[in-house]
Amino acid sequence: MELIDLIRSRRLLIILDNCEHVIKAVASVAERLFQETEQVHLLTTSLELLRVEAEHCCRILPLESPPAGTEQTADAGFAIQLLSSLLSV
Numbered sequence: 001m002e003l004i005d006l007i008r009s010r011r012l013l014i015i016l017d018n019c020e021h022v023i024k025a026v027a028s029v030a031e032r033l034f035q036e037t038e039q040v041h042l043l044t045t046s047l048e049l050l051r052v053e054a055e056h057c058c059r060i061l062p063l064e065s066p067p068a069g070t071e072q073t074a075d076a077g078f079a080i081q082l083l084s085s086l087l088s089v
Helices: 003-007 019-036 075-087
Strands: 012-016 040-044
Touching: 003 019, 012 019, 019 040
Parallel strands: 012 040
Antiparallel strands: none
């Protein structure tokens, strides 16, 4: 059984990050999801467009990194920053 068969009737949001490294494979998956599902949505981040049917591009500025020399890693603050960027578009 294929992934498409398992998710076809579900309502899902699939999030894929840094897709520029595997852009052709992600574009192929996106095309199949668009053609074969009704309530499965794909949110990707990439430096490149997928160039597929029904693609919507939302450009956002890069997120700030933690200050150099700190032990801070990505946390809720970065998630809030990303959400704020997306909502302000």
